[in-house]
Amino acid sequence: MTVQPTHELIAAQKAALLTQPHLSMQDIEVDVSTLTPLTPQIISRQATINIGTIGHVAHGKSTLVRAISGVNTVRHYKERFRNITIKLGYANSKLYKCPTCPPPDCFKSFGSEKEDTPKCTSPGCESTLLLIRHVSFVDCPGHDVLMATMLAGAAVMDSALLLVAGNQPCPQPQTSEHLAAVEIMKLQHIIIVQNKIDLIVREPGAAQRQYDDIKKFINGSVAEEAPIIPISAQMKYNVDVVVDYICRIPIPLRDFTSAPIMIVIRSFDVNKPGEDAETLKGGVAGGTILKGVMKIGDEVEIRPGIIRKDPKTGAVSWTQIMSKVTQMKADENHLMYAVPGGLIGVGLKVDPFLTRADRLVGQIIGHPGKMPDVVLEIEATYYLLRRLLGVKSDGGDKAKQKVSKLKVDEMLMINIGSTSLGGKVLTISSDRVRIQFLNPVCSNEGEKIALSRKIDRNFRLIGWGEIKKGYASKSKKSSTV
Incomplete structure (x- = not known):
């Protein structure tokens, strides 16, 4: 018989982790046979599916992510200055359903830190919302010169939102290129979002004409049967319909029993300039676990690790890095263990110089001796x-x-x-x-x-x-x- 842990147990786990952040967790017993991607104790703390946002530059990808999650994925100075996505953005969101309100008004979305049983925000409704999904958004850049970054994001996507701006002809160059990329990655569940509908509302038939263009564009592709949802991400019009369709995406089958393997898509040095040696924190790797369950205290290996090239012979060598997991977080939620799916940050006992400025991107983290x-x-x-x-x-x-x-x-x-x-x-x-x-x-x-x-x-x-x-x-x- 599978016993689902209570919310009190989850709260106690969080409190224990916060009060003892450097406690060795090697003795944590995780019964993986009782876990699924929708187990309450999992989706309460961690996202279990990665949704990519793809499409041409300035079609509203980051704006839609912000409308759903409340998180602005445009974080770096150069991105804010130019108002475009340059690095892979990331945000987590909890998706709920009200048992009383009619669809699509019954679907609500909040940030990852939201409690599991909030009250409905619709006027006159005080029903308790049901947590349906906890998702991670992988916000890809749409500029043509950043195609390599988009492909890196596609490697961890389970499905994708393809955005098409309603005030531009379809398809634009990167709309075609991004759709081809997700076809390569064999993504089966794509939702097409006809954004900026508010900009063409006064042009009779404009939205319908573009809808027909989109249908012609996706004919014969992996997105041929995809729904096309007209929205205004800026005005938050019809965003609840997008949430509805995201909740219909089935969670992929996950392997919880194998040795954990994590793919790195971002890495950071979280220390501030002039940090004292006594308070210096190890490097942080961000990414998603492909299989297995990773715990705090796990001894891990980072491959290929440090890469060197002999200046005389040109011979390339690599040195894998042996480290230890000291902390794990999904947004602001501290984790004692992490399962496949969703984006997480893993604190490592490693020199932060090796993780700064995305230096670990493309690396694989896993248990020693069980790596590719x-x-x-x-x-x-x-x-x-x-x-x-x-x-x-x-x-x-x-x-x-x-x-x-x-x-x-x-x-x-x-x-x-x-x-x-x-x-x-x-x-x-x-x-x-x-x-x-x-x-x-x-x-x-x-x-x-x-x-x-x-x-x-x-x-x-x-x-x-x-x-x-x-x-x-x-x-x-x-x-x-």
Whole structure:
């Protein structure tokens, strides 16, 4: 019989963690057989599904995330100054349903810190809301030169919101490119959001005409059956309908029993300048757990770790980093253990110099001896797009330029998981390619890769593939840093 923990137990766990933040948690017993992605004690504290926001630049991706979660994902000075997303944004949100109000008014969304059983905010209704989902949003940049960043975000998405601005023709260049990217990642659940509907409300038939353009655009794609929701993210019009459809997305099957593997999409140094040595905190890695359950106190390995290149011979070597999990958080919620799905921050017993400015992006964290291999070469099947996406000709129309075949010794940009790195084509056959990387990467056979070629000074998506075999490199002796 599975006994669901009470809210009092959850509160007690949180209080214990807050009062003893450096307590070793190696002895925490987690019965993974009783856990599911919708277990109350899980979704009370942590998101269990990653929703990406994709689409062309300035179509309202960050605004929609803010409308649902209350979190502004545009946080860095350069992003605020230019009013665009440059780095991957992230925000968590709890989604509720009122048992009394009619749909879609019954769907409510709040920040991740909201209590589990709040009262309905509709006028005259005092019903207790039911917590349906706890989601993480991965807010991707829409600018064409930031395609590699978008692909890194796509590596951790379970589904996506594709935004189309109602006051612009559809599709725009990155609308096409982003949709192709999520098709490569085999995302099955896509919701199309026709945003900025308030800007065209006075143009008779404009919204319907664009709706027809969107239907034509997605015909034959993975989003062919996707719902199209007209909204105004700025005015928060119809946002509750978007929440309704997000709650209908099934939670993917999760592996709770294997050794934990976490993919890193951001990393930070949380110390302020001039921090005293006594209060110095270790580095922080942000990302999502792909499988297994990670606990505070776990001894972990970071692969590939520190990468070095011999200046004389050009030989590349790597040194995995041995560390320990000291803290875990989902937004402001402290966790004693974390499960697959959702974005979390993991505090590590590691020199913060190694995590500052996203230096650990693309790395894999897991239990020592149970990690994927580190490789310098791969053999993969590959498939090329028929034509370039996201490129316009001088005349303003989409270039009908076909994607040319791969060439031996050609340099490509390869995306594996959240890693973007250079790769040299060694050999080519009709459906297989062997690629040598400039830096080592941690990967598994069967993992999807994206191929990009430099065109007009920017890397453009040209195809995808699947790793069939990796050729492992040998590391130096591991160290605790």
